[in-house]
Amino acid sequence: MAISRPALITLTALAPVSWGTTYAVTTEFLPADRPLFTGLMRALPAGLLLLALARVLPRGAWWWKSVVLGALNIGAFFPLLFLAAYRLPGGMAAVVGSVGPLFVVGLAALLLGQRPTPRTLLTGIAAAFGVSLVVLQAAGALDLPGVLAALASTASMSTGTVLTKRWGRPEGVGPLALTGWQLTAGGLLIAPLAFLVEGAPPALDGRAVGGYLYLAVANTAIAYWLWFRGIGRLTATQVTFLGPLSPLTAAVVGWAALGQALTPVQLAGMVLAFGATVAGQIGPRRKVAAPRTLAVDRAVRPSASRRGGRPEAYVSVGRGPRR
Template identity: 80%
Template sequence: MNQNRLVTVALTALAPVSWGSTYFVTTQFLPADRPLFTGMMRALPAGLALVALTRRLPRGDWWWKAAVLGALNIGAFFPLLFLSAYRLPGGMAAVIGSVGPLWVAGLAALFLGEKPTLRTLLTGIAAALGVSLVVLKAAGAFDAIGVIAALGSSASMSAGTVFTKRWGRPEGVGPLVLTGWQLTAGGLLIAPVAFFVEGAPPALDGRNIAGYVYLALVNTAVAYWLWFRGIGRMTATSVTFLGPLSPLTAAVIGWAALGQALAPVQVLGMAIAFGATLAGQVTPKKPAKSAQSFSSTEDNQLELSMDVTSRPVRR
């Protein structure tokens, strides 16, 4: 793995690492039983802020493409994710979500021509097995709605990853702009459903507000910018194999912040899942550069703008 690819993988990996804090923040900081409102608050403020920052709107067929990607990556994914977080123990939701690499392998074969190899399938199974061992003690009781929501969120995000790779980006548009479009589209899709199903927004205290600010800025705006940036530079399968870092991070947070002990079998599972993540980055050949890639000059300008205006505050 050359240095440039190593940097790309490391930066992209920061996204699922950040997402590993979602269950902790949801259960410790946010109002209970508000998955739709939480999804809206995570997406819409961040999306509007990025659109205002970049001052670029879609053109032509990118209006509907941005809406579709926003629905898959945000509009459907967030509510289903938070519904599973509220109804299932974090461990069980993580196990179900860990099948993401297998979802992507199948979809990438259909829409991207990335034929899955035996190594890819075995690595995906190993990743799911490793995550299962990590969260084994947290499996908890079966909840049909929660399980369906977890499966749906994984499938939605996987499809969004594949179509983001398939469509690329319009000429001259960077990942920061694309992130703003998708977050705004997804948030606007969630908003009316949230108010219709859950009613008026709940009263928020300082702890709730802090949780939503963290989710919107660090966990969403920055993390999704890094994720979509990685999709543009890596294969869809390689990107999704970074997904197991999310439940591994959640397990570490549970150990460090909540005093949850890690048994030897869980440590073994972490090693297996992390090994699968690394194995998923080994590709036989470098993917062809997309004809829709934007210029490196604009990429650097957008990244500098992101660093200056949206750098997360260290807590």
């Protein structure tokens, strides 16, 4: 089904908006000090649900590719993110995470052949600065392991985003199955670590069950499906510039639901970060089409070269759009 570019961007943006509610749900509904178990409950049930809906398993090289993507986007990202959040003061983890667009710009240049422009670099810096104004409030000595964990989590998710764009997906496989493969692989990687570090699962009351259901279904299964669907149809840079919406949503939820005040400086930072997010979506006008598989791309490419050009609607899997 055809979808306009603004509608596609809006749907993809719902993923980081949903992730911005994670902190409030975790603090208000879930057992304390169980970050790895929470990561497990987010990833594995969601992955199994999507696998049941898609009813498609990886084949051939996609077994190891699914494990790699699942480790980068889920299995390594979740534990590192939680470790950073526990060791760093205030919103420092979110500030470090907000440099994700700059990570993706560099990786896209190396792996996808997308040359960064000065406007893209300045937009990424503006987004990180805006997020820092919103979330960086608490003072305190920086913890080196926490900073390294935050950087590693950002690098992990950024690499996973770019590789997801580079590899595309197998012929006949939709984003639902691809998301299910990654969530299941990531959840299985987190499971032994969670039980080794945190022990047996905690007792859950009704509030906790409701919180975990929300995280697994809306916050993870649906949100990651929208995210990976967006990666297949937008550039990696466009998708990652939606990331700052997560800490901005967390600030708004904290103000609206938890009674946390917003200062004028924070409001200015929100405007700056949101403006950078919008600016990150502005690029050459091109037709939005369903992502092409490698087999289709090979079929299209010869005819395009005979005409002296290539159709802009198609993205070359493994090399990325040329600019």
